[in-house]
Amino acid sequence: MAEKEQIFLVDDDQDVLDAYCALLEMEGYAPQAFTDPQQALDALEPDWPGVVVSDIYMPVLSGWQLLQDIRDKDKHLPVILITGHGDVPMAIEAMQQGAFYFIEKPVEPERLLTQIRQALLQRRRYLSLKSSQQQELELQFIGRSSWIKQLRAYLQQLAETDLPVFIFGQPGSGRSLTARYLYKLSQPRFSTCKTLELLSDYDDEQLQQYLAGLAEGVLIIKNIEHLSEAAQKVLTQYIHYADSKLRIIALSRYSPQQLLTESKLLPELFYAFSLTCIECIPLSRRPADIEVLFRHYLELTCRKLNKRKPQINADFIKKLTAQPWPGNITQLIHTAELYAVGVRVRNEDLHFIPERQDGLSLDNRIDEYEKKVITDVLDMFQGKINDAAAYLQIPRKKLYLRMKKYALNKADYKE
Numbered sequence: 166m167a168e169k170e171q172i173f174l175v176d177d178d179q180d181v182l183d184a185y186c187a188l189l190e191m192e193g194y195a196p197q198a199f200t201d202p203q204q205a206l207d208a209l210e211p212d213w214p215g216v217v218v219s220d221i222y223m224p225v226l227s228g229w230q231l232l233q234d235i236r237d238k239d240k241h242l243p244v245i246l247i248t249g250h251g252d253v254p255m256a257i258e259a260m261q262q263g264a265f266y267f268i269e270k271p272v273e274p275e276r277l278l279t280q281i282r283q284a285l286l287q288r289r290r291y292l293s294l295k296s297s298q299q300q301e302l303e304l305q306f307i308g309r310s311s312w313i314k315q316l317r318a319y320l321q322q323l324a325e326t327d328l329p330v331f332i333f334g335q336p337g338s339g340r341s342l343t344a345r346y347l348y349k350l351s352q353p354r355f356s357t358c359k360t361l362e363l364l365s366d367y368d369d370e371q372l373q374q375y376l377a378g379l380a381e382g383v384l385i386i387k388n389i390e391h392l393s394e395a396a397q398k399v400l401t402q403y404i405h406y407a408d409s410k411l412r413i414i415a416l417s418r419y420s421p422q423q424l425l426t427e428s429k430l431l432p433e434l435f436y437a438f439s440l441t442c443i444e445c446i447p448l449s450r451r452p453a454d455i456e457v458l459f460r461h462y463l464e465l466t467c468r469k470l471n472k473r474k475p476q477i478n479a480d481f482i483k484k485l486t487a488q489p490w491p492g493n494i495t496q497l498i499h500t501a502e503l504y505a506v507g508v509r510v511r512n513e514d515l516h517f518i519p520e521r522q523d524g525l526s527l528d529n530r531i532d533e534y535e536k537k538v539i540t541d542v543l544d545m546f547q548g549k550i551n552d553a554a555a556y557l558q559i560p561r562k563k564l565y566l567r568m569k570k571y572a573l574n575k576a577d578y579k580e
C-alpha cells in the first residue's frame with residue numbers, strides 16, 4: 166500500500182488545526198498538527214516528502230519567520246501560508262519570500278486541497294530530480310571515499326547558486342571533471358560550458374575580448390594563475406558587477422591561499438573565491454576510491470576493445486591501493502587500460518616525485534603525515550573508532566586525542 170502523503174499544519178489555534186486535520190484525513194493524507202511552529206521546524210527531516218501549511222499570525226514565531234527558517238533548512242520545501250488579514254501586497258510579499266502559495270481566511274477547503282495537491286506534486290518532482298542527479302553523479306563521478314561523498318553533496322548545493330568557484334589540486338585529481346559536474350548539475354540554468362585553458366601569461370585585453378564573446382553559461386578558466394594583474398582586476402569586476410549570466414569556475418594546481426601568499430592572486434580575486442574553494446585531494450589520500458575507479462576503467466576499456474575482463478585478485482587490489490599514484494586518476498586510468506591488454510605496471514613505473522614541502526618544519530611535516538594516516542584509516546573503516554584504533558595499533562583514547570588535535574570528526578567518515 167502506498168504511503169500516505171504528509172502535511173505539517175501549523176496554527177496556534179487547536180480548533181482550527183482539528184478542522185484542517187479532519188479535512189486532510191478524509192482526503193487520504195497524513196496530517197500532523199503543531200501549535201508550536203518551532204516543533205514543526207525541528208521535526209523536518211532532510212528531503213522530507215511533504216508540504217507545510219502555516220498560519221501567519223502566531224504569537225511566538227510568526228508564519229513569516231517560520232517560512233524563512235524552513236527556507237534556510239530546505240529552500241525547495243513548499244510552504245502554504247494562511248492569514249485572516251491578507252491583502253494583495255501581502256500575497257505578493259509572501260510569494261516573493263518563497264511561499265508556495267498564499268490563502269486568505271476563511272479558507273475554502275477545495276482551494277486548500279488544490280494548492281496542497283500542486284505543492285505535493287512539485288515536491289515529488291523536485292525530490293525525484295535530486296535523486297536521479299545523485300544516481301547519475303554516483304555513476305559518473307565514481308568513488309566511495311567519504312571525501313567524494315561529501316563532494317557530491319556539496320556540488321549539489323553549490324549548483325543552486327551562481328557563485329564563482331575555485332577548484333584546485335594536483336593534475337589528474339579530477340578538477341576538470343568536478344567543474345564539468347557542477348555545470349551539469351546547474352542545467353538548465355546555464356546552457357553552455359566553455360573552458361579557457363591558459364598556458365602562458367594572459368592580459369586584460371585578451372580577457373576582455375574573450376568575455377565579450379560570451380553571453381551566459383559556465384566559464385572554466387584553467388590555470389588561473391596565468392592571468393596578469395590587470396586581467397585579474399577585469400575578472401573581479403566582472404564577477405562583482407557585470408550584469409551577465411556567467412558563472413566563473415577557476416582551476417589551478419595551487420590553492421588560492423598559496424597563490425595569494427606568492428602574490429600570484431590579487432586579494433580582491435582571492436576573496437571572490439574564498440568561500441567556495443574545493444580541493445581535489447590526490448588519489449593517495451583517498452585510497453577507498455582506487456579499487457572502484459580501477460574496476461570501472463578496466464571494464465570500460467575491455468568493452469571498448471571487445472576483450473574479456475581479466476581476473477583481478479585481492480592481492481593485486483591491495484598493491485594497487487598502496488601505490489602513491491603521483492599522476493592521480495589519469496595514471497590509474499592508464500594502468501587499467503594496460504591491464505586490459507595484459508600489461509602489468511610496476512611500482513617503479515609510477516615515478517613518484519615527493520611533494521614540495523617548502524617552508525614546513527620537521528614537526529609540521531610529521532603532523533601532516535600523521536593526520537593523513539589517520540584520515541585514510543578513518544576513511545577505510547568509515548569512521549569506526551574501534552576498528553581504526555585496532556588497525557593503527559593504538560588505544561582508542563589515543564586515537565581520539567589525535568583526532569581532536571587535527572579537528573577530525575568520525576561522523577564525517579560514516580557511510
Ligand SMILES: Nc1ncnc2c1ncn2[C@@H]1O[C@H](COP(=O)(O)OP(=O)(O)OP(=O)(O)O)[C@@H](O)[C@H]1O
Binds near residue numbers: 342495
Ligand atoms: N571520480 C571520478 N570518477 C571517474 N572518473 C574520474 C573521476 N575523477 C577524475 N576522473 C577521470 O580522470 C581523468 C582526470 O581527471 P580531470 O581531467 O578532471 O583531472 P584534472 O585535475 O583536471 O587534471 P588534468 O588537467 O591533468 O586533466 C579524466 O579522464 C576524468 O574523467
